[in-house]
Amino acid sequence: MLQILTAERRIFASANSSLGVCDTLAAYRFEVVKASSSRSIRKKHLDSLLGKLLHAAFVIPIGRAFLRTLINKNAATKRRYAWISLSVEDRSNLKWWITLFDNWNGITLMRFRNWAPVPDLELSSDAALTEGFGIVCGDSWVSGSWPSDAPKNIAVLELISIVLAAMLWCHRWTGKCILFHTDSMAAHCSAESLLPRDPHLASLIRELAIISIEHDFHFQTKHLPGKLNVAADLLSRNRHAEFFKIRPTAMRKPFSENVDSLVDRLIALRN
Numbered sequence: 001m002l003q004i005l006t007a008e009r010r011i012f013a014s015a016n017s018s019l020g021v022c023d024t025l026a027a028y029r030f031e032v033v034k035a036s037s038s039r040s041i042r043k044k045h046l047d048s049l050l051g052k053l054l055h056a057a058f059v060i061p062i063g064r065a066f067l068r069t070l071i072n073k074n075a076a077t078k079r080r081y082a083w084i085s086l087s088v089e090d091r092s093n094l095k096w097w098i099t100l101f102d103n104w105n106g107i108t109l110m111r112f113r114n115w116a117p118v119p120d121l122e123l124s125s126d127a128a129l130t131e132g133f134g135i136v137c138g139d140s141w142v143s144g145s146w147p148s149d150a151p152k153n154i155a156v157l158e159l160i161s162i163v164l165a166a167m168l169w170c171h172r173w174t175g176k177c178i179l180f181h182t183d184s185m186a187a188h189c190s191a192e193s194l195l196p197r198d199p200h201l202a203s204l205i206r207e208l209a210i211i212s213i214e215h216d217f218h219f220q221t222k223h224l225p226g227k228l229n230v231a232a233d234l235l236s237r238n239r240h241a242e243f244f245k246i247r248p249t250a251m252r253k254p255f256s257e258n259v260d261s262l263v264d265r266l267i268a269l270r271n
Contacts, residue, residue, distance in 0.1 A: 028052050029101040036094035040083045046074050053097060060100050064194035065209035066093035068202040071195075093206075099213070119179035124224065125165055126183060126232035127157035133263075134235025135165045136247070140255040142168060143235035147260070150267055151200065155186035159204045160266045161236075162187065162221070166211045167262050168255060173217040180219060183226040183233075191221040203269035 031049055035041055041049075050070060057064045070093065073084050086094075123137040129152065132145040142164075151157065162180050166173075182188055190196035194205055212219055226233065234243040244250060 025056075025101055025104070028056055029098060032094050032097050032101070035086070036091050036098065038086060040085050042080075043074060043077045043082050043084055044080045046070065046084055047080075050074060056097075056101075060104055061194060062209050062213065063097055063100050065202075065206045066096045068195055068197075068199075068206075069093065096210070096213070118177075119220070120176035121173065122179045122181060123165055123169075124181035124229055124232040125158070125161035126229055126236040127154065127161050128233075128236040129154050129157065131237050132235075133157065133161045133164070134232040134237075134243075135161055135168075136231045136235065136250075137165060137169055137255070139247075139250050140169075141231075141235060141243075141247075141250055142254045142256055142259055143238065143240070144259055144263065145238070147264065147267070151270060153198070153200070155184055155190070156198070156200050156204070156270075158182055158184035158187040159190060159201055160263065162191065163204050163208045163211070163266055164259065164262055166208055166219070168259070170211050170215040170217070174215055176217050178217055178219045180221045181224040181229065181232075182221055183224050183229040185223050188221045188223040191219070200270040204266065207266070207269065 031052065035045070035049055050067065053063060053067060057067075069087075069090055073090070077084050121137070123135065125133065125135040127133045130146075132143060134143040135141060146157070162182060165180070166178075180191070186201075190198075190201045190205055191208070194209065196202050196205060208219070231243060231247050234240070234246070244252075
């Protein structure tokens, strides 16, 4: 691990060979603070800033979750000296980067690209397009039906299930490594890249990143073939009797029966 840490610190410092890690970080932070206090920025300056933040994401990968809207605005602007308006959300995303810089000490917020410890906790989730969702966390579980205005994008629904799990159990995860099992390859890839192109997926990843930062836990996802995701699948289809047959030690009642407002909040992130 020390060898990996040294290599990652070298990558970060290489942005300017004359600066050390701390000085490089401070230089990046200065530019982010300046941009976050402005209502607009020239494209050439945003180009430079995004390059530095994507570079910093080598050692602070979770920061990618706060870059999608800025990347999209930058790509949509063709003239190098054009002014790009920074919305409240854009400035908020930059302020999350300041938080990451202020709290990163070379270890705490680092998720190694090849990081593969034995997770402290594994859980599985599933979403059925026309029925509902199911989440299994140890012997705890929750399930529910989708509201009428739920999106018809199955990848979004699968990722909503993952973020919902984080909302419900995050207070128990401080300092832990959490592995989410999902049978959606699109949801898995979105969570691993932290930079999905779909706006709703990007907003959900941002929400998951904020929860993980605020509650200090690391997360990864793993794709699980649908035929192996039996317990969560049964819950998502409201087949509770069959669920209890294969999970006899599961709690008789759901972990929470008041998840509708949380689901509505996650659905609303598409706007």
